[in-house]
Amino acid sequence: MFNTLLIANRGEIACRVAATARRLGLRTVAVYSEADAQARHVAACDVAIPIGGPEPRDSYLRGSAILDAARAAGAQAIHPGYGFLSENEGFAQACADAGIVFVGPPAGAIAAMGSKSAAKSLMETAGVPLVPGYHGENQDPEFLQAQAELIGYPVLIKASAGGGGKGMRIVASAAAFREALASCKREAASSFGDDKVLIERYLQKPRHIEIQVFADRHGNCVYLFERDCSVQRRHQKVIEEAPAPGMTDERRRAMGEAAVAAARAVGYVGAGTVEFIAEPDGRFYFMEMNTRLQVEHPVTEMITGHDLVEWQLRVAAGEPLPVDQAQLAFSGHAIEARIYAENPDNGFLPSIGRLDVLNLPQHVAFVNGDVRIDGGVREGDAITPYYDPMIAKLIVRGDDRDQARARMAQALEDLQCVGVQTNVAFLRRLMLDEAFAQADLDTGLIERRHDSLFPPPAPASDTACALAVAAVLAGRGQTSSDAHRRAAGIDPWDALDGWRIGGVYERPFSLRHHEDTRTVLLRRVADQWLCSAGGAMQPFEWRAEVLRPGQCEVRIRLGEVDARAKVITRGDRIHVHADGALTVLEHHDPLAHSVDESSDQGGSLTAPMPGKIISIAVKPGDTVKAGDALLVMEAMKMEHTIQSPKDGTVREVFFALGDQVGDGAELLALD
Structure with missing residues (x-):
């Protein structure tokens, strides 16, 4: 057995390999990009070596940098994990040429199976049944569309060198074929450095x-x-x-x-x-x-x-x-x-x-x-x-x-x-x-x-609102509805239990859920607590255990209903985890601060996540209809098409091809 193993990957597989290798007595070496300097897999290994920028092509896909790291660390073997270089025949061969064990198949096996088209031809020769389709080298769009029509719609376009669902599209008709083919090829080239595709019959209920x-x-x-x-x-x-x-x-x-x-x-x-x-x-x-x-x-x-x-x-x-x-x-x-x-x-x-x-x-x-x-x-x-x-x-x-x-x-x-x-x-x-x-x-x-x-969003339940209120009270030291009993013997002015010399203690809580704002009213009459989350007042009991700042385990009885939840509070947002469901409520406390009233973007088209602009289909002055593709973003090696929400005219495009955009960035303006 070799004594030093370099793990040429990140995330959970790198942590998994590191733990097993150390259990076997091996010294482990991590590699990391600039984005992963503090990552868990770095801490899990004995040695960690930086290999480049945050983009995979600048770090985890740089075989030469990984081999240099292996030599520097004295590693006799490299485990590629899954993804990145794990199925790269060139990297497997480079490891062999460098006298370093590649923990995986030989380069020849990767080459044989690395191309979906070549692998299917090999399996066809071996008598393994194949889905009807075209797996050849001719990548002319007209030829591929003709093959699709021979196979019969719906068809599946797949990146020949791909995996993980990237570079794959289901095409239901001839009219949609060209656009789907172009998108597949772009995604395949970006993810695998190879834009070849194959066409297969799309099986029903497979x-x-x-x-x-x-x-x-x-x-x-x-x-x-x-x-x-x-x-x-x-x-x-x-x-x-x-x-x-x-x-x-x-x-x-x-x-x-x-x-x-x-x-x-x-x-x-x-x-x-x-x-x-x-x-x-x-x-x-x-x-x-x-x-x-x-x-x-x-x-x-x-x-x-x-x-x-x-x-x-x-x-x-x-x-x-x-x-x-x-x-x-x-x-x-x-x-x-x-x-x-x-x-x-x-x-x-x-x-x-x-x-x-x-x-x-x-x-x-x-x-x-x-x-x-x-x-x-x-x-x-x-x-x-x-x-x-x-x-x-x-x-x-x-x-x-x-x-x-x-x-x-x-x-x-x-x-x-x-x-x-x-x-x-x-x-x-x-x-x-x-x-x-x-x-x-x-x-x-x-x-x-x-x-x-995907059920439609439901209003926050009375129970979820009451659990949130109990968590707010617990965060301020009132962890139980019977605190007044436990506080006996201390100065009543120091108690946080809503006690009043005479009359009724009453406090409203404003909770926002999606577009709905609820007022929950908490009332104490003598020794009894009552609560209303929009309906009639009901008896209310609660007990909360503070697990750590901002987190508590809450049990309540609202009327005849018992409930429990783990409640996590971050700023104004209260996350109620109960019965396998998550309800996020925003608590507006006018005594704490005023609400930040963000400006309305007026329906402008915004980026759903950070990413890169890889295709722009329109320019200022173009007329578009609802559903038309306006531009394509790439994020996490997946393409996301931004479509027009309505008929209109493009007034302005705010980014150019290749630009990186942030989450929520305004992309285009429509009149």
């Missing part, structure tokens, strides 16, 4: 099932069963689970053996994933092979009990696989949810900002335990526009799928994050969704179940 394979340098190759990754948004996985619901032993064996055959065909070594698309009748088709460890590998670890990162390091050091196929088995069911800084109600657009509060459920690290978290950020860290906005991966295991699903729902309820928008509430709704509960899965589930997964 499931995305992948097989984990592992091979060593001694000719051994096994499959560690399957993962169902069908639940996706924007062609990117949201939920992964193992084993796949409804999978028969016969189909599992057939898919596993096909995956092993694919790995053997390219002389594969290390961890890899062979991805298939499956139709409801059981037919399955080869999609691609990812020549690296996958983001979703923890669900495989949770059901098999094997540490796949440890396997990677041992195989890279020349050791044989620890078990053969006959010795592999699984038990229970595991589900992984990706916790993202994003807004599901706004097309899952990433959310940029600081993690002011990050409370995670009770969990363990790595393979053992029923709740596990793999994370690359800490409370206080920033989610920047330079990298994927993943906060953490939450993985649970149960004896069966229903138990795993219930544990996931509970773990999501126990997770609080303040400072950025997250998908936590959406994920919990997904866990409780009827179709998901019944394993009625396909890649269109989120769109199919849109109405239940």
Whole structure:
């Protein structure tokens, strides 16, 4: 075994690899960009070396800088993680030429599977079933559109060198093909440095099932069963689970053996994933092979009990696989949810900002335990526009799928994050969704179940308002409705319990929720507290435990209703986490300060996030109709088209091609 390992990645995978490597007694070396100088993975390693600017192309994609860092640190091996250079054949070959072990497959295997088109041709020769489509070299737009018409709409355009849903578009008609093709090619070139695409028939109600394979340098190759990754948004996985619901032993064996055959065909070594698309009748088709460890590998670890990162390091050091196929088995069911800084109600657009509060459920690290978290950020860290906005991966295991699903729902309820928008509430709704509960899965589930997964905003409940009021009182020292009893014996003028010599104590609280402002009235008559959140006065009791400044655990009884919540206060904003739902209320206290009345932008077109302008379709004086594409922004390697909200004339365009823009920046003005 080598003694020093450099980790050529960032985030949760870098932290995961560092922990396993140190457990094996290896010295670990981190590399970091200017944006990651204080990142968690830097602190997790023994040595940290800067490699460039915040943009990936200036740092994590600079193979020469990473190799220089490895030489400087005396590293004998480099683990590429997933993403960045993990599937770059040139980098794998450069490592080999430098005499440094690349923890992954040989460059030839990456080359064979790195191009979706070439991989499909190889699989076709090997007899593996393929989705009907065109995977050739001719990239002329007219030719590609002709191929799409031969295949029949709808078709799927995919970046040949891609992954992670980038450079992928579903096209329903010939009229939409050219624009979708141009967008795919731009995104593919930006993300992978290669704008080649392939065209395939878009399957109706398909499931995305992948097989984990592992091979060593001694000719051994096994499959560690399957993962169902069908639940996706924007062609990117949201939920992964193992084993796949409804999978028969016969189909599992057939898919596993096909995956092993694919790995053997390219002389594969290390961890890899062979991805298939499956139709409801059981037919399955080869999609691609990812020549690296996958983001979703923890669900495989949770059901098999094997540490796949440890396997990677041992195989890279020349050791044989620890078990053969006959010795592999699984038990229970595991589900992984990706916790993202994003807004599901706004097309899952990433959310940029600081993690002011990050409370995670009770969990363990790595393979053992029923709740596990793999994370690359800490409370206080920033989610920047330079990298994927993943906060953490939450993985649970149960004896069966229903138990795993219930544990996931509970773990999501126990997770609080303040400072950025997250998908936590959406994920919990997904866990409780009827179709998901019944394993009625396909890649269109989120769109199919849109109405239940994206309910219209509801007014803040009386209970949520009362919980917020109790938290405000607790923050000022009044942690219980029976404080007057506990305060007996002290000067009544020092008590914070609303006591009056005679008459009634009454105090209004102004709480704003979305566009609705509620007045909650708190009243004390003798020894009894009453509360009204817009209706009749009801008896009100509360008890709060202050966990740390700005955070408390609150229990209340409002009338006949009991409720509990974790409440987090940041400035005027009160985040009430109760029953798996988050209600954010803005408290206006006229005694504290006046409201900051921001100017109305009057419906101007603004940037939904920080990013770069990569295409501008209009100029001042152009007439546009509602829905017309005005410009395209790129953020986190994804394209976002800004459309006209109404008919009008472009008065001014405030940015030029290639400009970086901030969140909320005014982009265009329409008359």
